Amino acid sequence: MTATPGRAAADNEVRVCSGQVRSPLGFAAAVDRIGELAAETLGWPGSVLTPLRILGRHVVPVAELVPEAHAERLCFGSDPVLDRAEIATWVWPEMDGRVPPPGAHLAGMLAPARHWRTALTAAVPFARFTSTAIVVPKSVTDADDFVSTCLIRARQFGVAVLSADADRVQVELEGRSFADAPPIEHTAVSRWVNEVVYQQLLAAEAPAMTDRKSVV
Numbered sequence: 600m601t602a603t604p605g606r607a608a609a610d611n612e613v614r615v616c617s618g619q620v621r622s623p624l625g626f627a628a629a630v631d632r633i634g635e636l637a638a639e640t641l642g643w644p645g646s647v648l649t650p651l652r653i654l655g656r657h658v659v660p661v662a663e664l665v666p667e668a669h670a671e672r673l674c675f676g677s678d679p680v681l682d683r684a685e686i687a688t689w690v691w692p693e694m695d696g697r698v699p700p701p702g703a704h705l706a707g708m709l710a711p712a713r714h715w716r717t718a719l720t721a722a723v724p725f726a727r728f729t730s731t732a733i734v735v736p737k738s739v740t741d742a743d744d745f746v747s748t749c750l751i752r753a754r755q756f757g758v759a760v761l762s763a764d765a766d767r768v769q770v771e772l773e774g775r776s777f778a779d780a781p782p783i784e785h786t787a788v789s790r791w792v793n794e795v796v797y798q799q800l801l802a803a804e805a806p807a808m809t810d811r812k813s814v815v
Contacts, residue, residue, distance in 0.1 A: 613681065613795050614652040626711065626736055626763055633711055634659040636768040637734050637761050643706040648799045650711075653792065656721035659709040662796045664804070668700035675699070679798035686794065687787040701790070702797040705729045706778075711763075715739055715749040719758060726756045728789040730777045737764035740771060 626633050634647040638661045645663030672678075677699040680686060689698040707730035712718035718733035725731050733753065739745060740762050750772050753760045759774025783789065 615649050615799075630659065630711055632766070633734055633763050633768070634661070634709055636763070636766065637709050637711075637732060638707070640761065640768045640770060641707065641730075641732060641759065643730065645704065645706045646800065646803055647709075648796070648803060651795070651799070653795055654724055654788075656710070656724065657712070658721055658725065659711065660796045660799065661706045661709065662703045662800055663706065664797075664800055665700070665702055665704050669702050672699050672702050679794045679801065681791070681794055681798065683787070683791050686791045689790055690785060690787050701785070701793045703793050703800050705793060705796050707731060709734055711735075713739075715745065715753075715760070719749070719753060719756075722758045723756050724788075725792070726758055726775070728777075728783050728786070728792075730759070730774060731757070732759035732761055732774055734761045734763050734768065737762045737769075 630650055631647065634650075638645075638647050643661045645661050648660045648662060650657060650659045679702070680699075688694060705728075708722065708725040709732055710718040710721035711734040712721065713736065715733060715735050718735055722731040722733050750760060753772055753774070757775025759770065760772035762769050762771050777783070785793070
């Protein structure tokens with residue numbers, strides 16, 4: 600059995616990226632602003648988190664805390680777990696009811712990129728368990744292969760396609776929505792991604808919680 604050198608390490612890596620990136624991705628606005636506009640356009644609830652490199656892909660999660668689950672985890676001191684080997688055991692039948700509940704609701708995963716092929720490669724692994732969308736510069740939609748190839752492939756995977764031009768984001772293709780779908784049966788990968796997002800949500804909430812305490 601062979602594997603691409605460094606691939607396993609890349610798939611297990613979580614890296615926080617800068618949301619202020621502009622020209623490398625070909626957008627007129629910063630990636631964090633593009634993410635906010637995209638989430639608003641798609642109607643995804645929650646916070647647009649800092650761009651991450653997860654499963655070897657550059658993505659922007661949109662998520663919110665699950666109040667009951669978060670309260671339960673606080674009571675038991677259950678912090679986010681990022682050890683994939685440990686989380687792999689959480690989906691075993693004998694572990695039912697013995698693992699912490701998912702603390703985050705992942706509304707969707709955005710994949711902004713200069714080219715649609717790069718964006719689609721980033722989005723597809725997450726399309727199995729959450730809503731996904733790629734965001735490309737508006738100029739990309741003028742390419743010959745955009746309609747003939749990009750939209751066809753995105754539709755096959757249920758990935759929404761958005762184009763961005765300055766401070767305007769437009770839906771080019773509707774994607775599959777998990778909003779009204781029955782709860783998914785978590786896999787080891789989806790639970791690990793949820794824990795990563797949960798950690799990022801807590802990090803994003805921490806400054807606001809500190810500010811509230813200082814006021815009191």
